[in-house]
Amino acid sequence: MEYVSPEGLRLDGRRPMEMRQIRAEIGTVARADGSAVFEMGNTKVIAAVYGPREVQNRSQQISDQALVRCEYSMANFSTGDRRRKPKGDRRSTEISLVIRQTMEACILTHLMPRSQIDIFVQVLQADGGTRSACINAATLALADAGIPMRDIVTSCSAGYLNSTPLLDLNYIEDSAGGPDVTVGILPKLDKVTLLQMDAKLPLDIFENVMGLATEGCKAVANYIREVLLENTKQLEYRRGL
Amino acid sequence: MRGLQLPLNQTQRIRLQRALEKLHSLSSKANSDASVTVADTIPVNYDDAFLKGHGTTDLNGELVATVCGVVERVNKLVYVRALRAKYKPEVGDIVVGRVVEVAQKRWRLEINFSQDAVLMLSSMNMPDGIQRRRTALDELNMRSIFEENDVVCAEVRNFHHDGSLQLQARSQKYGKLEKGQLLVVDPFLVKKSKQHFHYLEQFGIDLILGRNGFIWVGEHVEARDGMIVDQANNSEQSTVEKDQAYTPLEMRQNICRIANAVRVLSTLGFNVDADLIIETAELSSSLNIDIHDMLGSEFHVLVAEREAERRSLMTKRKR
Amino acid sequence: MVGLSVGEKHFIQGGIAQDLRSDGRKRLTYRPIYVETGVIPQAHGSARIRLGATDVIASVKGELGKPSALQPDKGKIAIYVDCSPTAAPMFEGRGGEELSTELSVALQRCLLGGKSGAGSGIDPSSLVIVEGKVCWDLYIDGLVISSDGNLLDALGAAIKAALSNTGIPKVNVASETSGDEQPEVNISDEEFLRFDTSGIPVIVTLTKVGRHNIVDATSEEESQMSSAISISINRKGRICGLTKRGGAGLDPSIILDMISVAKHVSEQLIDKLDSEIAAAEADEEES
Numbered sequence: 026m027e028y029v030s031p032e033g034l035r036l037d038g039r040r041p042m043e044m045r046q047i048r049a050e051i052g053t054v055a056r057a058d059g060s061a062v063f064e065m066g067n068t069k070v071i072a073a074v075y076g077p078r079e080v081q082n083r084s085q086q087i088s089d090q091a092l093v094r095c096e097y098s099m100a101n102f103s104t105g106d107r108r109r110k111p112k113g114d115r116r117s118t119e120i121s122l123v124i125r126q127t128m129e130a131c132i133l134t135h136l137m138p139r140s141q142i143d144i145f146v147q148v149l150q151a152d153g154g155t156r157s158a159c160i161n162a163a164t165l166a167l168a169d170a171g172i173p174m175r176d177i178v179t180s181c182s183a184g185y186l187n188s189t190p191l192l193d194l195n196y197i198e199d200s201a202g203g204p205d206v207t208v209g210i211l212p213k214l215d216k217v218t219l220l221q222m223d224a225k226l227p228l229d230i231f232e233n234v235m236g237l238a239t240e241g242c243k244a245v246a247n248y249i250r251e252v253l254l255e256n257t258k259q260l261e262y263r264r265g266l
Numbered sequence: 267m268r269g270l271q272l273p274l275n276q277t278q279r280i281r282l283q284r285a286l287e288k289l290h291s292l293s294s295k296a297n298s299d300a301s302v303t304v305a306d307t308i309p310v311n312y313d314d315a316f317l318k319g320h321g322t323t324d325l326n327g328e329l330v331a332t333v334c335g336v337v338e339r340v341n342k343l344v345y346v347r348a349l350r351a352k353y354k355p356e357v358g359d360i361v362v363g364r365v366v367e368v369a370q371k372r373w374r375l376e377i378n379f380s381q382d383a384v385l386m387l388s389s390m391n392m393p394d395g396i397q398r399r400r401t402a403l404d405e406l407n408m409r410s411i412f413e414e415n416d417v418v419c420a421e422v423r424n425f426h427h428d429g430s431l432q433l434q435a436r437s438q439k440y441g442k443l444e445k446g447q448l449l450v451v452d453p454f455l456v457k458k459s460k461q462h463f464h465y466l467e468q469f470g471i472d473l474i475l476g477r478n479g480f481i482w483v484g485e486h487v488e489a490r491d492g493m494i495v496d497q498a499n500n501s502e503q504s505t506v507e508k509d510q511a512y513t514p515l516e517m518r519q520n521i522c523r524i525a526n527a528v529r530v531l532s533t534l535g536f537n538v539d540a541d542l543i544i545e546t547a548e549l550s551s552s553l554n555i556d557i558h559d560m561l562g563s564e565f566h567v568l569v570a571e572r573e574a575e576r577r578s579l580m581t582k583r584k585r
Numbered sequence: 586m587v588g589l590s591v592g593e594k595h596f597i598q599g600g601i602a603q604d605l606r607s608d609g610r611k612r613l614t615y616r617p618i619y620v621e622t623g624v625i626p627q628a629h630g631s632a633r634i635r636l637g638a639t640d641v642i643a644s645v646k647g648e649l650g651k652p653s654a655l656q657p658d659k660g661k662i663a664i665y666v667d668c669s670p671t672a673a674p675m676f677e678g679r680g681g682e683e684l685s686t687e688l689s690v691a692l693q694r695c696l697l698g699g700k701s702g703a704g705s706g707i708d709p710s711s712l713v714i715v716e717g718k719v720c721w722d723l724y725i726d727g728l729v730i731s732s733d734g735n736l737l738d739a740l741g742a743a744i745k746a747a748l749s750n751t752g753i754p755k756v757n758v759a760s761e762t763s764g765d766e767q768p769e770v771n772i773s774d775e776e777f778l779r780f781d782t783s784g785i786p787v788i789v790t791l792t793k794v795g796r797h798n799i800v801d802a803t804s805e806e807e808s809q810m811s812s813a814i815s816i817s818i819n820r821k822g823r824i825c826g827l828t829k830r831g832g833a834g835l836d837p838s839i840i841l842d843m844i845s846v847a848k849h850v851s852e853q854l855i856d857k858l859d860s861e862i863a864a865a866e867a868d869e870e871e872s
Contacts, residue, residue: 147730
């Protein structure tokens with residue numbers, strides 16, 4: 026199948042290095058301490074953060090840092106073909122773990138000893154790149170909850186099809202069987218915190234694809250910072266003196 | 267961006283936008299570069315000595331924010347004042363909390379902090395009001411003072427060496443809150459002031475603005491200590507009595523009106539202080555707006571417009 | 586569950602007795618309803634409903650399937666509800682399962698009618714394409730994003746809105762096939778079939794606190810309930826389904842009273858909901 030037309034356009038009309046439309050909204054779950062919606066094209070994810078609060082299960086309490094937990098779940102209607110999956114299948118467990126580890130790396134957990142932070146991400150629509158969207162949504166929700174962090178984490182994926190590196194794969198491109206590189210970075214520190222790839226790639230091409238994904242992360246980071254800054258200003262001027 | 271979760275029609279949307287823009291233009295802090303987000307560099311003069319405070323960290327010799335908020339500078343101290351966050355206790359703060367556990371010689375309270383706070387039996391004024399050692403009998407009777415789920419008002423005493431937060435309730439004004447409702451708002455909306463207990467005489471109700479964002483609106487109670495004595499001695503009798511005595515309707519209307527005023531201000535993200543709450547409640551009754559309709563879109567827009575006007579008058583006066 | 590002190594419980598009960606609830610509502614007043622349609626573009630129809638801090642999404646997806654041998658002239662409709670942990674940390678892991686099942690079954694009972702399909706809000710025979718061979722299977726999924734009481738009414742309203750929003754592609758059967766062969770079908774990209782949603786009932790839950798009934802209880806009020814009756818009523822005022830929850834027994838005559846109250850409330854609710862749905866649809870087309 027042809028994923029990039031001779032004119033250099035992808036199936037959904039994007040250029041190879043073009044990202045889908047991204048959109049973020051802060052504060053969508055009324056009762057959570059922090060929450061956000063993040064959209065990348067048709068992929069739509071809600072994240073809610075509860076905490077830091079007293080550890081619910083005392084035996085899990087850590088005396089010098091916060092306990093970070095994460096649960097990822099997919100709505101029944103999120104995929105193209107409706108599937109009813111049991112909760113806690115292996116894929117969700119793995120993604121929960123990835124998100125938890127990624128977020129834990131940037132939260133300053135030592136500032137909140139003996140407390141617990143819960144991150145819940147709910148996929149409303151899956152159209153490729155859910156992993157990245159979840160991490161971006163979780164970052165926004167944590168920032169909204171006022172949890173101190175070293176840096177924001179942003180994530181984006183890239184792939185390689187028809188000998189072309191492609192940024193931000195959608196579901197059709199993702200299921201084409203080509204390599205799919207998901208990268209998560211700390212933009213300020215300029216470090217990679219998450220890197221996953223399936224399938225094989227020659228090293229020099231891998232470098233290209235990873236570079237492309239990293240550029241994508243930076244673009245997401247710029248957008249997230251804008252949203253956060255605007256939100257902060259709004260909170261401040263609304264509150265008044 | 268934090269959208270208001272309100273259904274607005276076209277004109278309401280424009281009016282609200284206009285009011286918020288006005289608020290924006292009036293605010294001094296938001297227009298300057300003082301607002302920062304996570305990982306923003308905070309400009310400081312590195313030649314001068316400075317102290318890095320809350321919400322900042324050192325990254326390769328640069329001062330960087332760790333939370334979203336507003337940069338504040340006090341003498342040499344540079345810190346980021348976080349906006350939306352969990353409550354950050356300060357010694358002397360008045361807080362409202364809910365008892366989650368009655369343990370040995372102490373109560374544990376949920377106060378919207380990263381841990382539960384501890385109120386020791388020894389930090390309580392005893393019902394008889396006499397300073398004395400706590401006996402084993404007192405310990406057995408702890409539940410007659412506060413039991414699980416009770417709403418309690420207290421003061422932040424200190425941080426213990428193990429990091430736990432200690433409260434105290436050594437005055438008549440502290441203690442159990444009954445006959446009313448508890449509201450939860452974002453703690454940054456409640457400013458520290460001289461007065462957190464308000465007796466709104468015109469309404470006959472008590473308003474307690476906990477610094478932790480827990481706000482109590484309830485019937486006015488005269489002597490709090492008297493109540494505790496009551497509770498301890500004839501708790502059985504009082505529960506029987508209570509069954510008949512509901513809050514009088516007029517007072518309940520006032521409580522609900524004030525409570526809804528708090529809800530409106532908190533949804534709009536405005537400062538929740540006593541004057542503004544009363545003003546908002548009075549605005550609603552002067553316009554003959556039904557108590558429940560206060561939570562509708564129209565009233566939110568009205569309050570936003572009113573607030574924009576009020577603040578612009580205030581800045582003019584200052585000039 | 587929400588923990589309330591004795592004083593607060595008493596305050597809530599008193600408010601209900603005096604017909605002035607904590608947020609200023611009367612006993613039979615709903616919170617403002619906010620409807621948004623088309624929130625899940627990948628589904629055939631979807632809607633989001635907000636009632637105070639309660640926030641739910643419903644989506645409708647059709648899949649081609651085969652009618653069951655027992656009812657060859659009817660399509661299948663299934664309703665599933667999920668409680669997202671974003672709504673409350675206690676829904677984490679399997680924590681929300683019990684509530685999800687309770688809500689799913691209650692919704693099926695209230696909206697889908699009996700096994701034969703009689704009394705269903707959507708006529709299952711309208712889903713058949715070739716009798717005995719091809720039909721639409723309709724999957725209705727609800728998701729609770731934020732919870733502040735009265736989930737059943739909110740979900741019922743969301744499903745009604747989602748069904749009004751639903752367009753199922755028109756299916757053309759290629760040619761007459763004989764015997765047991767599955768006929769070839771062709772799903773149209775352009776033509777969509779709309780459902781007649783006027784018959785879909787709304788659910789009104791009456792929560793009994795003390796001696797009085799309230800509608801649209803918040804979770805704080807729900808914690809004070811002695812029992813609750815959820816009644817689904819359509820525009821004609823017919824009862825389509827009924828569920829009683831909660832421990833305390835009710836006098837039969839009281840139940841009849843409650844039904845007539847619910848019927849009265851449902852008229853306003855249907856009007857309100859229909860106009861909100863129409864407004865939301867108009868909004869969606871605009872954008």
